[in-house]
Amino acid sequence: MVSSHEIRFTLPSIEIAGKVWGEPGGLPVIGLHGWLDNAATFDLIGPQLSKVHLVALDLPGHGLSDHLPAGGYSLWQQAATVLQVANDLGWKRFALLGHSMGGIISCILSGTLPQRLIGAAMIDGLLPVTGEAQDAPRQMARFFEASQALAGKRKPVYDSADKAVSARVLGGTSSISRGAAAMLVERGLMPEQGGWTWRTDPQLMLPSPVRLTFEHAIAFAEAISTPTCLVLANQGVMAKHPLLMERIDSFGHIQTHRLEGGHHLHLEEQAPIVATIIDSFFQTLA
Template identity: 50%
Template sequence: MSPIFEEVRLRLPHIELAAHLYGPEDGLPVIALHGWLDNAASFARLAPRLPGLRIVALDFAGHGHSDHRPLGASYAIWDYVHDVLQVAEQFGWQRFSLLGHSMGAIVSVLLAGALPERVARLALIDGLMPYTGEAESAPQKLAEALKAQMALAGKRKPVYAQFDRAVEARMRGVGAVSREAAELLAQRGLMPVPGGFTWRTDSRLTLPSPLRLTRAHAQAFVRHLQCPTSLVLAEQGMLLAQPGLRELLEEVSVSRTELPGGHHLHLDDEGGAQLVADCFNPFLRSP
């Protein structure tokens, strides 16, 4: 499959991000946000199946071909929210929809909950709320994060002698994917180095979070959603295992559909991508 897209770089006031543009310039505006350690290729199968939309599929900061954050900076999830707002400003979009997978879905919910006047619709794939932490665990979590930061300088990224070795590693990674999906992500996510290939991603992305939202904080964003929201749950994915998810969804106006497949069901194969597209096409194009 050879999707038609335009590769662009977006010079924001504080960082330069890369993105794939899909669809007509006058299409309904949508910003597509991938998961942790993935990249814009996450939407390579899905985006071409969503006609009539102008989709900006970002590489998040530190991922894919986007810049890494400056030395001394971190990758707090709310900083991604600011990045997305700045991308919308670049395109002159005062109101837009969000298509998010996993971490991208979480960023979407945070933005829509905080600034409901900016987000028209939310289309979420196997993601809703961040991992949370309660007050009593905060000192321990900060200690773990500080120790990991201090140790990072002594660590090196893995180098794979062959491209296929990196693909196999990605297949077994967090949110395991099919070989075809791993190849799509690797084609965008790898760079050549002496001895083979390594990932473009910023090593700081693997550091533990020094501070997490409490469950009450995270649920407040979901409860504050005002735009129409459609959530696709993967039957063999990661979201259904979150404690209290079904109870929360019973309280809020979030339309949900359970589909067969794993966490990357929109990318693993053509059939999964079509099932997700069938859910989101009428939803995203509704007035």
């Protein structure tokens, strides 16, 4: 089994941390985790990818990476960080491996910069949560109101890491096994007042100031011209949106695999199957 090592990138305005599997010379792949997760999301499938040089990032505000200044986070800010990391690595062309939010970022980059992308594999993530144009003023108001209230909020402090794991299992927006949560929590905690609290930037909990319309989101997916593989969880977050799933079925240019399991199926029992699918896809790119 391939072991990992830590890596850090000193970018113009932020320090980014990550984990690396494989050696230079393999297919260059940047790994992108989901919202509130971190690079440990690939701890099970990363070692199973052959002839791949996987650099899995802690995106800004997550894991061991720095936080962004006040003003919130956006998908395009995170995508810009991915490009900065690729440039720092000297990778003119590279592939992406994204889970959830990381899959959405992969879709945005694939749809906009095909000249940089070799291909992308996505796990239960492709299109962002969308909104209607007429709802934009209220959505922006929600962001401003929540931003103003953020200063008075304090992160929870747990007297043991095990209690933080329990909080992650019970408090997530999607179901997750205790084992999967433990892998993510280990990288997501820091000491605080004799206990433990989240490293995650509280700004990540703010509502998005702007949401793309459904038409905007679909346009990014339809613009993808590089090889793309999508692994969907039958009990995942995307399966809850029939209209979205129906549209995905119409994307003949995206290789789609449906598996039993929840949103974090790549960290749970289905991890070996997910790894096999993605490894096979990456071999076709190599």
